[in-house]
Amino acid sequence: MKKWKLFNGISAIALASVVVMTGCSSGNSGSGGNAANGEAGEAGNAGASGDKQETIDFWVNWGGDFKKDYQKYVIDEFEKKYPNIKVKMTYVEGTDKLLTSIAGGNPPDVAQLDRFMVGSWAAKGSLEDLTPLTEQDNISKDDYYPAVWAEANYDNKTYALPWGTDDRAMYYNKTLMKEAGLDPNKPPASIDELDHMAEQIFKKGSNGKFDTVGFIPWMNQGSIYSYSWNWGGKFEDNGQLTPNDPQNVKALEWMAGYAKKYDIANLSSFSNAMGQTGLNPFWTGKVGFIVDGNWILNDLAKTKPTFEWGVTPLPAPEGYEPTTWSGGFAYVMPKGAKHKEAAWTLMKFIAGHDGTLLWAKRPNAGNDITAMPKVNEEMKMNDNPNLKVFLDLMPNAKFRPVTPVGQKLWDEMFRVQDLAINGKGQPQALLDEVKKNVNTELAKITK
Amino acid sequence: MAANENPVTAPTLNAIPKIKSKSSYKRKLTLYGVLFALPWMLGILIFSAYPLVMSIYYSFTSYSILDAGQWVGIGNYKELMSDNTFRISIYNTLYYTLISVPLNIAVGVALALLLNTKIRGQGIYRTLFFIPSLVPAVATTIIWMWLLNPQFGLVNYWLEKIGISGPPWLGDEHWAKPSLILMSLWGVGQAIVIYLAGLQDIPQDYYDAADVDGASTARKLRHITLPLMTPVIFFNLIMGVIGTMQNFVLPYTLTNGTGAPAGSLMFYVMYLYQNAFLYLKMGYASAMAWILFLIVLVLTILIFVSQKRWVHYQGKES
Structure with a gap:
């Protein structure tokens, strides 16, 4: 009798707790939704009255030192200036989580996003249109470099505020040039000169593998993108994507030529070996010429190269001007952000003059350049002769086409570049295939 | 505890309306059973079954995670058939599976x-071979990238020596x-543990009988050990195929x-993954997932x- 009761009692308790638990969880999600809605309403009010405490969610792409420094030099200053806004900075790796949070209707208020992705995300309607806000606050393209601003806009609307940028140039090893009997103070000024000089520097060891290489076109930042632009090629023309522009084909043919002339297996051996050292191949002193970004100047303090080197714009073929291309990050307001007004206040601070300058002034800023020419001037970045090469190229820098299929185009270009240098297919046919593939994608999206 | 003792005590309690109460009691038990299992059932329904069913639906749409997309019928599947990279990825995956698993x-x-040979330090050797499978996949990758480094790697260094x-x-x-397959061998420790367990399962009687008949070690291996290992090999074969087909x-990390x-x-x-999260083509990726499922299903059925x-099971006529 007692046992039966005990059992009944226990199961009743268990049953009750199950009911309570399920009730609770469903109640939670329900009230969670309500609370969120309530908060949004309150946020609107608070923004208007400006005296209520608000916390905004802010996602960044890097943790560790970046997050600590950014909090210290920029966000703390922001919170001092706007005491009613608290910023909750979270390190979120990759874009998967941002993607699902937007889809789930619970995104952060502000997020850091690779600027190159702004176009495709905007095309999917997942970013808030910032055009009215930028107009209201007089934020315009004149504040930023043209390439940088262009990447933050899609379909004549502004979807992001640019933050941080970089561009590419050619580093050359003077010591290796000297050893090869070249004048170390005359870096190649054209592709022909580059080909010729590089040839003198390639040197094989006793085992038949390269000890030093003159130039590997696809090493580091050297890519079909860099050379296509240098050959006067285009990726976009009259709203059409043109990966198979005749000049792009020529650039790819030139790259594949290196693979053939110096044997791709041997070159891969060298570049893979170098790639794994964790050290930039150029700083090992075994590479004559390399295309790379301004950021590798930051390695100088650590690597202290024992050879002489210089940096110069990436040479172009006869008849063309040297170019570069730039990328970087941006701040976006994901669709469905709950504290829009406070989020915008944060965005225009951190991506605007104040925040950009504060960040540029950090003690370990190194050789990073900002997206705002004015800040770069104020910081006297031009006084650094190496950095000047990069800064001088910025006003005319190219940028990857802002299109819903930007990522696809990028991956496709690298895929066929890899195929071309491995001797799998002709550049013309490969780039035609890219054109076909991205157009198929585009047709589906614009349909 | 109470639940265990209950079935014994319950019938004596309600002796009078025997049949009726028993059935209501049984019904109660079922109810409690379901209630207790409910959290897990809900979990499976919401977090496994629902996404599974939805992914079938998504595979017929242009769903992009960010927008619902449109119904495209078998468009995704048709497009996959003419997708070069898709074809290459199938080839690579099958190549890898067909060589790496055997x-x-x-x-x-x-x-x-x-x-399994009885020597001194057997435990130490077993541990040594198992340790590599404890190393996380990414760490394994990095170790092997160094070993296989074309110019400074140990492997090429030794090759050069000879x-x-x-x-x-x-x-x-x-x-x-082939490099990747070599790397996959690094994690063979997990399977070794299962094979070792399988080896312990083989009764000594067979070997004793073979000894009486004067069978050599090779014959014992061929006619006793290997046939009786087949159930374990069969298990590892299926798990291996499923695992390698999803190699990621x-x-x-390598590339x-x-x-x-x-x-x-x-x-x-x-x-x-690229299609789903980089090109925002979740519908297309869902179609890929279902094709992969079918491929794995067919392979598994073939093996079965x-x-x-x-496959020889002990105690069964074969």
Whole structure:
């Protein structure tokens, strides 16, 4: 009798707790939704009255030192200036989580996003249109470099505020040039000169593998993108994507030529070996010429190269001007952000003059350049002769086409570049295939 | 505790309306059973069954995670058939599976047999072979990238010592997949444990009988050990095929998701991931997932059908 009761009692308790638990969880999600809605309403009010405490969610792409420094030099200053806004900075790796949070209707208020992705995300309607806000606050393209601003806009609307940028140039090893009997103070000024000089520097060891290489076109930042632009090629023309522009084909043919002339297996051996050292191949002193970004100047303090080197714009073929291309990050307001007004206040601070300058002034800023020419001037970045090469190229820098299929185009270009240098297919046919593939994608999206 | 004792006590309690109460009691028990299992049932329904069913639906749409997309019928499947990268990824994945799984089984069984010999320090050897499988996949990748480094790597260093000029391994399209298969052998420890367990299961009687007949070690291996190991090999074969078909971490970390050189390391699930999260083509990726499921299903069925011919269970006529 007692046992039966005990059992009944226990199961009743268990049953009750199950009911309570399920009730609770469903109640939670329900009230969670309500609370969120309530908060949004309150946020609107608070923004208007400006005296209520608000916390905004802010996602960044890097943790560790970046997050600590950014909090210290920029966000703390922001919170001092706007005491009613608290910023909750979270390190979120990759874009998967941002993607699902937007889809789930619970995104952060502000997020850091690779600027190159702004176009495709905007095309999917997942970013808030910032055009009215930028107009209201007089934020315009004149504040930023043209390439940088262009990447933050899609379909004549502004979807992001640019933050941080970089561009590419050619580093050359003077010591290796000297050893090869070249004048170390005359870096190649054209592709022909580059080909010729590089040839003198390639040197094989006793085992038949390269000890030093003159130039590997696809090493580091050297890519079909860099050379296509240098050959006067285009990726976009009259709203059409043109990966198979005749000049792009020529650039790819030139790259594949290196693979053939110096044997791709041997070159891969060298570049893979170098790639794994964790050290930039150029700083090992075994590479004559390399295309790379301004950021590798930051390695100088650590690597202290024992050879002489210089940096110069990436040479172009006869008849063309040297170019570069730039990328970087941006701040976006994901669709469905709950504290829009406070989020915008944060965005225009951190991506605007104040925040950009504060960040540029950090003690370990190194050789990073900002997206705002004015800040770069104020910081006297031009006084650094190496950095000047990069800064001088910025006003005319190219940028990857802002299109819903930007990522696809990028991956496709690298895929066929890899195929071309491995001797799998002709550049013309490969780039035609890219054109076909991205157009198929585009047709589906614009349909 | 109470629940266990209950069935004994319950009938004596309600002796009078016997039949009726018993059934209501049973019903109660069922109710409690369901109630207690409910959290897990709900979990499976909401987090497994629902997404599963939805992914079938999504595979017929242009769903992009960010927008619902439109119904495209079999458009995704049709497009996949003419997608070059898709074809390459299937080829790479099958190539990898067909070589890596049998090789893993051969090496695993061979090592298990060696580790089963009764010598001093047996435990130490077993541990040594198991340790590598505890290393996380990404760490394994990095270790192997160094071992296979074309110019400073140990493997090529040794090859050079014996007068062979080593290949660029992961840098060469023909060597990249073999390199990866070599790396996969690193994790063979898990399987060895299962093989060792299988070896312990073989009764000593068979060997004793064989000894009486004067059978050699090789014959015992061929006619006793291997046939009786087949159920375990069968299990590892199926798990191996399912696992390798979904190969992702190793090639993804190795190539940063590019599948270079020349697409030779582009695996099925890598391309699926790219489509889903980089190109925002979740519908397309869902279609890929279902095709992968069908491929794995067909392979598994083939293996199952074949087991009659080669799998021998103890105590069963064969």
